[in-house]
Amino acid sequence: MRRLLPLLLCILSAAAWARDELHLYNWNNYISDATVRRFETECHCKLIQDYYSDNEEMLAKLAAGATGYDLIVPTGNAVEALIRSHALRPVDKSLLTNLGNVRSEYLDTPFDPGNRYSIPYAYTVTLIGYNFEKMRELGLPTNTWAVIFEPRYLQKVKGRVTVLDSQRELLAAALKYLGYSANDTDEAHWKQARDLIIRAKPYWAAFNASSYIKELTIGNIWLAHGYSNDMFQAMQDARRAGRPFTIGYGIPREGGVLSLDSMVLHKSGKRPDLGHRFIDFMLEGRNSSELTNLIGSGNPNAAALPYVTPELAANPAVFPDARQLQKLDMLRDLDRQQRRVLNRIWAEIKLR
Amino acid sequence: MPFSTITALLRTRLTRWAVSGPPFLFLLLFFLAPSLIMVLASFRYPGEFGGLAPLRDADPVVLQGLTLETYQFFFSDIIYAEIFLKSFVVALATTLICLVMAYPLALLIARSPKKHRDLMVLLVILPFASNFLVRVYAWMIILGPQSAFARLFNDVLGLFGIGPVALLFSPVAVLIGMVYVHLPFMILPLYTNLEKHDPVLLDAAQDLGANAWQRFWRVTFPLSLPGVFAGSALVFIPVLGMFAIPDILGGTRDMLIGNLIKEQFLGVRDWPFGATLSIMLTIAVLAWAGFSTWLAKKWSHGYA
Amino acid sequence: MRRGPWLWACAVLAYLFLYVPLIIVVVYSFNDSRLNAEWVGFTWHWYEILLNDENMLRAATNSLLIALVASSVATALGTMAGIAMHRYRPKLLPFMVITPVAMPEILLGVSLLLFFIQVLNLTLGMISVILAHITFCIGFVAIVVRARLAGMDESIFEAARDLGATPWETFKYVTFPLILPAVIAGFLMSFTLSLDDFVITFFTAGVGVSTLPLQIYSMIKIAVTPEVNAVSTVLMLLTLTMIVLAARFAPETLKSHT
Numbered sequence: 001m002r003r004l005l006p007l008l009l010c011i012l013s014a015a016a017w018a019r020d021e022l023h024l025y026n027w028n029n030y031i032s033d034a035t036v037r038r039f040e041t042e043c044h045c046k047l048i049q050d051y052y053s054d055n056e057e058m059l060a061k062l063a064a065g066a067t068g069y070d071l072i073v074p075t076g077n078a079v080e081a082l083i084r085s086h087a088l089r090p091v092d093k094s095l096l097t098n099l100g101n102v103r104s105e106y107l108d109t110p111f112d113p114g115n116r117y118s119i120p121y122a123y124t125v126t127l128i129g130y131n132f133e134k135m136r137e138l139g140l141p142t143n144t145w146a147v148i149f150e151p152r153y154l155q156k157v158k159g160r161v162t163v164l165d166s167q168r169e170l171l172a173a174a175l176k177y178l179g180y181s182a183n184d185t186d187e188a189h190w191k192q193a194r195d196l197i198i199r200a201k202p203y204w205a206a207f208n209a210s211s212y213i214k215e216l217t218i219g220n221i222w223l224a225h226g227y228s229n230d231m232f233q234a235m236q237d238a239r240r241a242g243r244p245f246t247i248g249y250g251i252p253r254e255g256g257v258l259s260l261d262s263m264v265l266h267k268s269g270k271r272p273d274l275g276h277r278f279i280d281f282m283l284e285g286r287n288s289s290e291l292t293n294l295i296g297s298g299n300p301n302a303a304a305l306p307y308v309t310p311e312l313a314a315n316p317a318v319f320p321d322a323r324q325l326q327k328l329d330m331l332r333d334l335d336r337q338q339r340r341v342l343n344r345i346w347a348e349i350k351l352r
Numbered sequence: 353m354p355f356s357t358i359t360a361l362l363r364t365r366l367t368r369w370a371v372s373g374p375p376f377l378f379l380l381l382f383f384l385a386p387s388l389i390m391v392l393a394s395f396r397y398p399g400e401f402g403g404l405a406p407l408r409d410a411d412p413v414v415l416q417g418l419t420l421e422t423y424q425f426f427f428s429d430i431i432y433a434e435i436f437l438k439s440f441v442v443a444l445a446t447t448l449i450c451l452v453m454a455y456p457l458a459l460l461i462a463r464s465p466k467k468h469r470d471l472m473v474l475l476v477i478l479p480f481a482s483n484f485l486v487r488v489y490a491w492m493i494i495l496g497p498q499s500a501f502a503r504l505f506n507d508v509l510g511l512f513g514i515g516p517v518a519l520l521f522s523p524v525a526v527l528i529g530m531v532y533v534h535l536p537f538m539i540l541p542l543y544t545n546l547e548k549h550d551p552v553l554l555d556a557a558q559d560l561g562a563n564a565w566q567r568f569w570r571v572t573f574p575l576s577l578p579g580v581f582a583g584s585a586l587v588f589i590p591v592l593g594m595f596a597i598p599d600i601l602g603g604t605r606d607m608l609i610g611n612l613i614k615e616q617f618l619g620v621r622d623w624p625f626g627a628t629l630s631i632m633l634t635i636a637v638l639a640w641a642g643f644s645t646w647l648a649k650k651w652s653h654g655y656a
Numbered sequence: 657m658r659r660g661p662w663l664w665a666c667a668v669l670a671y672l673f674l675y676v677p678l679i680i681v682v683v684y685s686f687n688d689s690r691l692n693a694e695w696v697g698f699t700w701h702w703y704e705i706l707l708n709d710e711n712m713l714r715a716a717t718n719s720l721l722i723a724l725v726a727s728s729v730a731t732a733l734g735t736m737a738g739i740a741m742h743r744y745r746p747k748l749l750p751f752m753v754i755t756p757v758a759m760p761e762i763l764l765g766v767s768l769l770l771f772f773i774q775v776l777n778l779t780l781g782m783i784s785v786i787l788a789h790i791t792f793c794i795g796f797v798a799i800v801v802r803a804r805l806a807g808m809d810e811s812i813f814e815a816a817r818d819l820g821a822t823p824w825e826t827f828k829y830v831t832f833p834l835i836l837p838a839v840i841a842g843f844l845m846s847f848t849l850s851l852d853d854f855v856i857t858f859f860t861a862g863v864g865v866s867t868l869p870l871q872i873y874s875m876i877k878i879a880v881t882p883e884v885n886a887v888s889t890v891l892m893l894l895t896l897t898m899i900v901l902a903a904r905f906a907p908e909t910l911k912s913h914t
Contacts, residue, residue, distance in 0.1 A: 028878060053878060060618045063403045066862050067779055084400070159518050167620070206521040206603050214880065218691065220497050336398045336622070340425060343620050347431050350607040351438070367823045372740035372749055375733040375794055379752040382791045383764070386771035393770055404774060453673070456666030463659050474903055479674045481895040482681075483852045485872045486888035490677030492876070493684065498691065535674065564660070585758075593760020596854060600876060610762050617766055617859065630766050637759060 020045035022274040025069040027261070028053050030122070032294045039281050045274055054166075062087065062266075070269030071278060075259045077168070079118050080111035080333040082264060088117045089265040095276040098283035098303070105325060106260060106300035111332060118262035119279050122291055123298040125328060126169055126257040127317060129231035129249040131222040134160075145177035145252045148225055149196055154203035162215065163225040165207035167346045168331055169257060170197060173225060176254045182329035185338055194345045198352050207350075213237070216247055227259070228317050232296025250317050255327030260300070292318070394422055394627035404623050422624040426632065432612075436636065439609040443591040446530040447538075447584050453531070454538035454583065459572075461539075462546035473543065480536045488529050488600050495519040495528070495601075521603035529597040534590065538583040545579025546572075574651075581648040588644075589637055609633055678892070685885030702886040712887060715871040719851055722782065722867065726789035727846035733790070734797025734846070735839050739831070741798060742805040757795035764792060765859035772860065780862025788860040789850045796849065797842035804838035837905040844902035848895045 020043075024031075028051045036047050050069070052058040055078040062072075062082075074082060082088050093099060096119070106120045130142050138156045140147050147153045148161060163170055172182035174193035184190075205221065206212075213230050215221035217237040224231070231249035238247050263282065265275050281287055285303030292299045292308050298318050299305070305313060312318050320328065334342065395418045397405035405415045426432055461472045479487070494501050497518065506516040519525060549572065557567045573580075595610030609629065616626030688697035706712060737753050740746060756764050768788050772778045812834070816826045832839075854869040861870060868891060875884050 053874070054619075056619045056621070060621060061780075061862060063399075063621065063773075159516075201605075205518060214691075218498060336400060339398075339620055339622060340625070343616075343622060343625070344425075344429055344431065347435065347607070347612065350605065351431060351434055363823065368740070368744055371736050372744060372746060375737035375740070375753065375798070376749055378733055379756070379791065379794065382768065382771075382787055383752055383756050385775070386764075386767035389771050389775055390767040393774070453670055456663055457670040460659060460663050460667035470903075474900070475671065476674070477899060477903070478896060479678055481848070481899045482678055482892040483854075483869055483872065483888065483895070485854055485869055485876065486681060486892065487677065489872070489876055489880075489884060489888065490681045492880070493680055494677055498694075500694070532673070532677065535670075539670075589758065590760055593762045595762060596873070610760070613762055613766060617769060623770065626766060627770065630763050633760065634763060 020271075020274070022047050022271055022278060023068055023070045023269065024049045024278070025058065025072045026051060027073060029295060030073065030261075030291065032290045035287050035290045038287070039278060042281065043274060043277050067268035068270065069266045070271050070275040072264050072266055073121050073261050074264060075261050075331070076109060076111045077331045077333040079262055079264060083112060083117055084333075087267055089267055089269070089272055090116050091119060091265060091279070092276060096280045096283065098280050101283050101285060101301050101303040103300050103302045105322075109260065109330060111330070112262070118264045119283070120300040121261045121263050121282060123258055123260040123300060124227045124229045125251055125298065125317060125320065126164070126173065126226065126259065127228055127231070127249055127251045129216060129224045129226055129234060129247060131216065131219065131245050132248040133245040134222040142248065143250055143253050145173055145254055147223065149174065149177055149200045151199065151203065154200055157222055158203045159205050160220070160222040161204045161224070162206050162208040162212040162221050163204055167342055170225070170349075171342070171345070172257045172329070172331060176252070176256060176329070179254070182257050183332045185334070187341060190341070190345055194349055197349050201349070201352075217241065217243070219243065219245060229295045229297040232312075232318070251320060251324055251328070255329065258325075258328035258330050260330055390627045390630055394624055394631050395419060396624050397421075398622050398624050403621070422628045425625065426628050432629075435607065435609055435612055436632070439592055440636075442527065442530065442608060443588045445527060446534060446591045447587045449527070449531045450535050450538040450587050451580065451584065454535060454542055458539050458542035458546050461543050462549070469547070473540070476536055476539050484533055485596065487533050488597055491525065491529050491532060491601060492520060495525050518603075520601065523603070523606055525601040525603075526598050526606050529601045530591050530594065533597065534587045537586040541582035541586060542576065542579045545576050545582070549575055577648065577651055581644055585641065585644060588640065592637060592640075593633060681885050682889045682892070685882055685889045687882055690881055702882040705883050706886045706890070709883065711866065712871055715866040715868050718782070718865055719867040719869075722786050722789060723847045723850040726786045726850045727793060727843055730790045730793035730846045731797050731839060731843040734794040734842055735801050735835070737794060737798040738801025738805065742802050753795050753798045756792045757799075761792070761855035762859075764788070765856040768856070769859045780860055781865050784860045784862065785857055785865060785867070788856050789853060792856065793846035793849055796845050797839070800838045800842040800845065801835055804835050808834060841902040841905045844898045844905070848898045848902075851891070851895060
């Protein structure tokens, strides 16, 4: 009996603790443990995380009826889809004291004018990562998409290139290279992009989403189309492993895709109050900077800059200047007809 | 009718319902009904942001009702038929390779002394004990460019002046993965059949002057056809619907029908098209099952 | 009997083909290197990480719980189905029992996803996974039980009836003890199948419910470390035990796949 009481107290306190829970549905590896712990201490609550590795996966799971998430961190086009399907709670800006920290270029986006539902969290740019020494040795340019799409460059790196296994991203890269906007929905332009991709495909090793980081780090892959924060990680891994080469990455001159991830409140979340606290917490400069320092993601928070390591702060791929920003497009969501057409084009790309 | 007979009849009826009822109802609800829902879904519109559009909605502006547009979309481009064809070819290749690899092993086990047989069969099943993903992952390690095997392979190729070949993320890797995962399914039915062969037949053939190859081709193999067909079915049909293996081991061209279906539901938010593809796959599977049953009957007629 | 050297060679190669990849996985789980490339040194490191990996432990608990519940229900329903199929030769039941097993898994996964969302409006989670697992496990149990019954002498049941036993008594004192090995084997097989299932769980798990195979899959796709090897080894040991036990109880399990 005596042993039962402490056990009971433990269970009760755990239950009380459990009631103050914030459910966060976030990308893999998109928040540092230190930040999580600090938040939990500050708010006397527990942060419960679930992960996804792709916007479509998250949207599909939500469409499949997943509920109970207070906060989600979708990319712009997914935010758009969520807003239009009336799945989000409007953000109460009066609860956010640190909102002024966000840089104006990242506010008031086309997918959420006035930031009624979303608050910027972090961003990443889709660009080209490369093995610096190999590129120099082969005399290949690294500041243009041509190195991924033009056979005259590709034949030097045949079998050493990977591209993203994402319909939107790959098409966007091709469209940018051809001089169109990444959000161009003209089917004729899409067909042009498709042909460009099919022509380059024989030289590519694989369509890859995440394992290309490892391949770059080992030295199997010399060129990769991917996200800036993944490239940062590859660079660090290569350095730590003492590789005889360095990984570099940069935004091509034709431009690229800017993926702005924002915090949104899902309708089915039970603790919007805690959700707002989290958002405000992440808007603080120091907290926001931890993610950037950890994975090299872009930071839309002006107050974070003093806390970011100088190396990252000076990297134009992480903090693009105004001129580069103009060339970057944020992807908009497609309607069902366009999705079907894109679907078919993707099947052709994969098969031919 | 005497009362006791009625109660007896009732009791047998009741017992029958009590025994076959629960599983029947469960499967009716969780197998038959979902299949019918899928057929229905292939005739609906996709929801604007995912899922399915409603069948009926108060607001006339909202997309609703049934349509043939998804099937039209499927037949409008040859690409989807190509993907089906590709999946068939992969399934056929896997089946044939499995057959060639499994046959000697099954034959060996069948001809071993009884006390060894169970152990040998168990040794075949044990790899099946590992998770299917683990088996695929094992090949990721072996075929990865940094592995000893890949390097050795490429060194040998280098001797002939052929450039380094990427083993991983290629159709070869997918095929190896498919064969590896499904090999036990071919070995077991073959063995079950071969075990029943009467050695007297082979002795008789030898007495009549047949050499080893003739004995095999003219006696053993025809008798084993039912086992061959059973094993083939157990390999061909699952391979047709596979997506995980091309997903993990495949390269830029390896999209099979399973990958396409998965993408509709978990990628592109086009559920009606996913349903249409699934219906087509079901038809393909049924057609194949029917065809191979017919083939089996035709061939075994001569030897039954 | 005729077992020429040529036959031996092919068979040995086949066995090697089956086992070497798995041995590599196990061996590299002890490898002191992040990459599965070459042997560096022996370490328990990855197993330590495994035991401390919260997500993995949660997934493992989920897997075991789901497997336990699903295989229990599937064994009960499957035994009933097996008996019914043998005794009454119904027309529809065999089709409904065997097809979920024979069809490509993706079809069942996808149709259940549709069904749960559109019709039942069920949030995908533990319950949806358990229901899905029961659906494909029933078939296996039914086949095993039916095979066992088919191999038995009918006269025993007739004798019981002649001696005045009611159907329930016949079942309790005659049938059940005789098919018990098959039932146990069926349970163990269902447990293994449920534990190992990837495709169907992939579609019906929704968010928040991770099982070991799903966890392994996301690790393979995202960041492959030898931790995957470690969890694979542990999983292999577990299912190996199950299958060996099943083989002990009912050797015909191994043959009655068809």
